[in-house]
Amino acid sequence: MTRTPARPFRSREWFAAPGRADMAALYLERFMNYGITPAELTSGKPIIGIAQSGSDIAPCNRIHLETVKRAREGILAAGGIPMEFPLHPIFENCRRPTAALDRNLAYLGLVEILNGYPIDAVILTTGCDKTTPSSLMAASTVDIPAIVLSGGPMLDGWHEGELVGSGTVIWRSRRKMAAGEIDEAEFLRRAMESAPSSGHCNTMGTASTMNSLAEGLGMSLPGCAMIPAPYRERGQIAYETGKRIVDMAYEDLRPSKILSKQSFLNAIKLLTAIGGSTNAQPHLNAMAAHAGITITPEDWQTGYDLPLIVNMQPAGQYLSERFHRAGGIPAVLKLLVDAGILDGSVATCTGRTMAENVADARVLDADVIFPIDKPLMEKAGFLVLTGNLFDMAIMKTSVISDAFRARYLSKPGQEGVFEVRAVVFDGSDDYHHRINDPALAIDDNCILVIRGAGVLGWPGSAEVVNMQPPDALLQKGIQSLPTLGDGRQSGTSDSPSILNASPESAAGGGLSWLRTGDMIRIDLNQGRVDALVEADEIARRKGEPAPPIPPSNTPWEELYREKSGQLHEGGVLEFATKYRGTGLKVPRHNH
Numbered sequence: 001m002t003r004t005p006a007r008p009f010r011s012r013e014w015f016a017a018p019g020r021a022d023m024a025a026l027y028l029e030r031f032m033n034y035g036i037t038p039a040e041l042t043s044g045k046p047i048i049g050i051a052q053s054g055s056d057i058a059p060c061n062r063i064h065l066e067t068v069k070r071a072r073e074g075i076l077a078a079g080g081i082p083m084e085f086p087l088h089p090i091f092e093n094c095r096r097p098t099a100a101l102d103r104n105l106a107y108l109g110l111v112e113i114l115n116g117y118p119i120d121a122v123i124l125t126t127g128c129d130k131t132t133p134s135s136l137m138a139a140s141t142v143d144i145p146a147i148v149l150s151g152g153p154m155l156d157g158w159h160e161g162e163l164v165g166s167g168t169v170i171w172r173s174r175r176k177m178a179a180g181e182i183d184e185a186e187f188l189r190r191a192m193e194s195a196p197s198s199g200h201c202n203t204m205g206t207a208s209t210m211n212s213l214a215e216g217l218g219m220s221l222p223g224c225a226m227i228p229a230p231y232r233e234r235g236q237i238a239y240e241t242g243k244r245i246v247d248m249a250y251e252d253l254r255p256s257k258i259l260s261k262q263s264f265l266n267a268i269k270l271l272t273a274i275g276g277s278t279n280a281q282p283h284l285n286a287m288a289a290h291a292g293i294t295i296t297p298e299d300w301q302t303g304y305d306l307p308l309i310v311n312m313q314p315a316g317q318y319l320s321e322r323f324h325r326a327g328g329i330p331a332v333l334k335l336l337v338d339a340g341i342l343d344g345s346v347a348t349c350t351g352r353t354m355a356e357n358v359a360d361a362r363v364l365d366a367d368v369i370f371p372i373d374k375p376l377m378e379k380a381g382f383l384v385l386t387g388n389l390f391d392m393a394i395m396k397t398s399v400i401s402d403a404f405r406a407r408y409l410s411k412p413g414q415e416g417v418f419e420v421r422a423v424v425f426d427g428s429d430d431y432h433h434r435i436n437d438p439a440l441a442i443d444d445n446c447i448l449v450i451r452g453a454g455v456l457g458w459p460g461s462a463e464v465v466n467m468q469p470p471d472a473l474l475q476k477g478i479q480s481l482p483t484l485g486d487g488r489q490s491g492t493s494d495s496p497s498i499l500n501a502s503p504e505s506a507a508g509g510g511l512s513w514l515r516t517g518d519m520i521r522i523d524l525n526q527g528r529v530d531a532l533v534e535a536d537e538i539a540r541r542k543g544e545p546a547p548p549i550p551p552s553n554t555p556w557e558e559l560y561r562e563k564s565g566q567l568h569e570g571g572v573l574e575f576a577t578k579y580r581g582t583g584l585k586v587p588r589h590n591h
């Protein structure tokens with residue numbers, strides 16, 4: 001039976017090359033050198049790209065060297081032709097000066113590949129933090145049928161009978177080491193045991209968050225996000241994803257037909273329910289911007305009033321393997337749709353609505369997924385903040401500890417309001433160099449502030465705002481101080497920082513004139529953070545030299561700085577957001 005695609009496949013423009021038999025021959029011949037026959041390429045079957053994000057330097061995604069084998073079989077079984085190609089690698093832990101540089105670079109590269117080659121539809125292999133947003137940003141720009149295949153998290157990590165989650169264990173052990181409770185060898189053992197298998201972070205860090213949100217946006221098959229990388233179901237969903245993308249190619253089911261304002265609002269709400277990463281804020285904004293959708297600070301605030309229902313580190317207790325067995329993202333979506341919190345009518349890659357996809361999903365472990373009316377925490381979303389130091393920053397309220405609440409947020413008659421003395425650091429070298437300097441006299445009336453950590457400053461925006469207190473305070477049992485910065489922090493961190501402050505210091509934002517010793521008033525009820533500095537003094541300081549930032553060290557750093565916007569708008573290459581649907585036109589011949 002021959003199937004007629006809803007829109008002629010773009011690969012026909014290459015391999016049938018109407019009126020240009022010479023070009024068709026040139027396009028066809030080199031694919032044969034690895035065994036594809038001209039008959040296959042001219043048969044009218046869709047060519048399905050597989051954007052391979054795994055490699056030795058992208059270990060969180062390395063599982064995709066395996067998953068794509070099953071994805072290829074799914075593609076072939078459904079009547080498509082697979083063509084695998086590399087995505088620029090992104091490895092959050094290791095990439096210096098920051099992996100944020102790679103998100104926009106991988107985006108650019110993927111756009112050019114999808115646009116410039118005979119690809120009719122694409123599987124986006126995702127895993128580590130930024131592989132998901134960069135791929136989805138590109139899919140929106142090109143707007144050919146696209147589906148996310150997550151690589152999945154690692155198995156749960158165990159150390160001496162206790163769960164140890166990747167990332168989270170690093171920040172917790174770092175504090176223990178500074179307090180003199182563990183040595184370096186024990187630190188490494190904990191880190192190693194938190195990462196027991198292939199896959200990305202097993203906590204609700206940025207990787208799990210972004211893959212969960214891709215599922216929540218309807219861009220992956222239901223259940224895809226949380227299947228641990230080594231599980232048999234991972235190979236099975238790779239096969240199903242391969243089959244499904246062929247159908248999507250025939251149906252011409254493109255990202256623009258799936259992604260809507262409503263689906264992004266759903267994602268913001270899902271983010272609260274799962275206790276997801278603060279990095280989701282710039283990434284969701286970036287994905288929306290490339291899809292032609294504006295997400296405002298008010299839209300972000302709609303997530304604040306909602307409950308946390310997934311009991312996963314860093315906000316909760318468990319890790320992803322247990323969450324998967326508890327029902328994973330489909331079970332959470334089902335609860336949220338049934339409670340009327342999510343709009344279940346949104347489109348998804350299955351061709352069905354979100355509500356239809358999750359109709360049969362169930363919670364299988366009540367210790368991990370809580371009911372909406374008896375959640376782990378009420379009002380657990382990101383608090384959106386503004387003030388004289390920035391236009392927008394966020395605070396992840398689900399990680400505020402009882403000790404932090406008692407110390408800062410519970411002053412009788414003034415709940416949620418506190419004043420603290422700023423100790424300002426210019427980047428993390430400065431922080432590490434001076435944090436234990438007794439001359440700074442840091443105590444628990446201080447807020448640690450880091451600047452020069454944003455898009456322009458670092459460059460790229462670094463995960464540095466979860467600064468820990470000086471060793472002397474840790475040794476006295478003070479686990480955290482308020483922190484503020486124009487950078488990001490790890491999604492695996494349990495620090496209730498005020499972060500992603502934007503515009504950043506290097507763009508002339510308010511943090512640029514802040515001085516050590518200034519008092520800062522934080523009013524969580526009003527959503528404000530203000531330095532208590534008179535207007536004429538602020539004006540005087542603005543005339544002084546700006547805080548130092550390092551020069552660009554590579555050509556891309558320079559170009560990235562020139563073209564990227566601020567974090568509250570997603571930190572995207574701003575000129576790029578006007579390009580949408582580029583794949584609907586086929587570029588002219590090259591010879």
Ligand SMILES: CC(C)(O)[C@@H](O)C(=O)O
Nearest residue numbers: 092167205206490491492
């Ligand atoms: C653990 C990392 C590297 O910090 C990141 O992956 C995140 O979760 O934000």
